[in-house]
Amino acid sequence: MSASTETSEIADFYKNKSVFITGATGFIGKQLVEKLVRSCPDVEHIYLLIRPKRGHDVADRLRELLSSTLFDLVRSTNPNFEQKIIAVQGDILDPNFGLNASDESTLIENCHIVFHSAATVRFHEPLRLAIQMNVASVKKLLVLCHKMKKLQSVVHVSTAYANCNRNDIAEMVYPPPIQPSKLLDASEWMDDQVFDVLTTKLINDRPNTYTFTKALAEYVISQEGNDLPLAIIRPSIVGSSWREPMPGWIDNYNGPSGMIVATSKGMLRTMLGSLSSIADIVPVDVCVNMMIAVGWYTAIKNSKTIPVYHCCTGHLGSLTWSNITKIGLRHLDTICMENAITFPHLTLTPNRFRYHYQRFSQEVFPAFLLDCYMRLIGRKPIFLRLCDKIYKSVRTLNFFTMRSWTFPLDNSISLRNEMTDTDQKTFNFDVKDLDWTQYWYNYCLGAKQYLLREDLAHMSKCRQRNQRLKRIQNLLWYTAVGLIIKMIFFRSVRIHRMILIPLRFIFSILSIIAKKFSLNTK
Structure with a gap:
């Protein structure tokens, strides 16, 4: 049978099957729902676990x-x-899961495939809450799955960075430093303050509670779900869509999306990062295609072990954080956002002193001046608060922008080799043809169109504004340099002292701040 007329084995597998999805209102979950109804049109039902929220x-x-x-x-x-x-x-x-008797019975009687993507993705969630959301939820899911009469596969969404305390991370489940059961028991009675005190010691060499609890969840699955048709998928940093259902779709500010928006608005000007570190960013549609394929393969293979699938792009070796900065700035010079406070510029540096100096001079001090202006015109100052919010968000990425990891793809390659030509096209997760320059163009455009919901018809006005802001900043810069040169060569000793004393004071303060922030970010 030719590839053009070949039917999809994966779509046939999902025909007349019912699927249960947790985390369906999240970024990956939404894409999963859309892909299933579009590429597996004969799926019977898709049940989504949703909680009431903010009066809805x-x-x-x-x-x-x-x-x-x-x-x-x-x-x-x-x-x-x-x-x-x-x-x-x-x-x-x-x-x-708060299920009523009727809904639980429906899932038990009818569900064939389960995708568990619900989790807190906040890196520094309080440990007690992170355990309840990322670990206890897995135990509840396993109990429910054990009751399901027609269950054929369960796919758990983890993260490639669950074991980021290692450099080379195999497609396997690693034993955690502490038994999850002990932490789960403690989370039932221990208050948040005690957990907060113990957090640093418990997570040890992992950077945050997110990666720590995702590793615990994997171990719970390996111990309590080994009699279920289970598989684990580990995406790296999930970014906007590559191709499906449209290029550049994004709906959250996590990771690179927040960087793009903050840089395009002129609020983010510098970041800590190694120029040569690999930026392992995977498009969300690539991740979702692999999830659906894993759901199919887990059912037909009936493995006696729980396979782990890495969903990453770092093996290409073509995208570094330095490249992202260069490519992104080139695109943001033409894809301009509304109401930017200055033109986009982002410097990546591994030097902490340089970083904190640049942040103070290019982000904090301008934000302070803007807030002073806001007060003068009788409006509420917002820029220092925004600056601090961006700093806290970007700081969570420091651990990842300063390092690189190796994620083998043996299981992922084997999975692709088991798929037909039609399925490799329909559920494509091979990234060898990914053009990063075009991807980042679509990412920047998607951030403007889908995330910020700005009208593309206003693009020319935004470009004109950015050019004006660039001319104003250049004028201020050259004026300041001219004044400094004039003062330096001025012969008055009194003027020299007037200049040198405040400069020494400023640099001493910056040194103290740099040391303080350096300790906080380690």
């Missing part, structure tokens, strides 16, 4: 989810796709 019930949240532009393509080809998607009210923090 689950029906409202489901309508909001499905009305997204993400579903425009499938809406044009299959207007009735929404009938297959059913919201199930629940919360991963509640016992048994």
